[in-house]
Amino acid sequence: MKQNPVVSAEAWIAARQRLLAKEKEFTRLRDQLSRERRELPWAKVDKPYVFETPTGKQTLPELFGGRSQLAVYHFMFGPTWEQACKSCSFWADNFNGVVVHLEHRDVTLVAVSRAPLEKIEAYRKRMGWGFKWVSSFESDFNRDFHVSFTPEEMKDTVEYNYTRQKFPSDEAAGISVFYRDPAGNVFHTYSCYSRGLDMLNGAYHYLDIVPKGRDEDGLPHTMAWLKRHDEY
Numbered sequence: 001m002k003q004n005p006v007v008s009a010e011a012w013i014a015a016r017q018r019l020l021a022k023e024k025e026f027t028r029l030r031d032q033l034s035r036e037r038r039e040l041p042w043a044k045v046d047k048p049y050v051f052e053t054p055t056g057k058q059t060l061p062e063l064f065g066g067r068s069q070l071a072v073y074h075f076m077f078g079p080t081w082e083q084a085c086k087s088c089s090f091w092a093d094n095f096n097g098v099v100v101h102l103e104h105r106d107v108t109l110v111a112v113s114r115a116p117l118e119k120i121e122a123y124r125k126r127m128g129w130g131f132k133w134v135s136s137f138e139s140d141f142n143r144d145f146h147v148s149f150t151p152e153e154m155k156d157t158v159e160y161n162y163t164r165q166k167f168p169s170d171e172a173a174g175i176s177v178f179y180r181d182p183a184g185n186v187f188h189t190y191s192c193y194s195r196g197l198d199m200l201n202g203a204y205h206y207l208d209i210v211p212k213g214r215d216e217d218g219l220p221h222t223m224a225w226l227k228r229h230d231e232y
Contacts, residue, residue, distance in 0.1 A: 042189050043187060044185060044188075049136070049139050051134040052135040052138070053132070054117070060186055061184055063108065068181070069107045069108070070177070070180070071108070072175065073088075073092070073110070073112070074112060074113075074145065075088045076113070076147075076172065077115040077120065077123070078114055081115060081171075083123060084115070086228050088173055089127065091201050094202045094203065096129055099130070108132075110133070110134060111131060111132070112133075113142075114171065115137065117134070120133050145176050147173065147193075148171055150170070154170065161194045161196075172193065174191060175200065176188065
């Protein structure tokens with residue numbers, strides 16, 4: 001790592017104030033973007049999705065748990081996989097502590113994977129997670145939200161992150177948000193994928209403020225350094 005210039009305390013404060021002005025502008029732009037995100041039009045969800053949960057089968061409206069807002073993390077864990085994606089596991093390590101706070105703001109957080117429920121439960125127990133995680137194994141949910149692909153589709157291009165592209169895996173990560181009105185109607189309000197998920201990972205935000213940053217330049221691929229938390 002190349003050492004930055006070493007300056008006086010006064011010069012450091014001056015440099016920090018210049019950066020602070022840019023950080024404040026970024027914060028204002030982020031607030032504006034968040035408002036625009038919330039103002040997106042909605043799409044009504046009429047398809048009857050059913051999920052396997054530890055307490056039995058549940059429909060998409062039932063996943064809300066009596067709340068009006070539902071955030072679904074599309075967790076990469078295919079039916080034939082031996083264990084879940086290590087990158088999604090990195091993201092999921094951020095979930096446990098926030099669930100109770102989200103629930104008190106009328107938001108339910110659920111992870112969804114195509115792996116059978118017994119595989120999901122075994123992996124969740126291994127990782128020590130308590131958040132709700134359900135299986136869409138017998139459902140079109142993952143395919144309809146463009147995070148699961150057939151072998152035939154992967155021979156060509158798939159629809160991911162709102163574009164057609166080659167994709168190296170039969171499963172992809174993402175998050176989808178839904179609203180349930182008092183009459184029980186469900187609407188799709190937002191989905192994001194790829195780098196759009198960075199904002200959900202608190203650990204990356206910490207790495208972004210330390211001198212080495214994410215320190216991923218020169219690695220064979222992004223997050224090549226990463227291991228599941230019980231494998232370090």
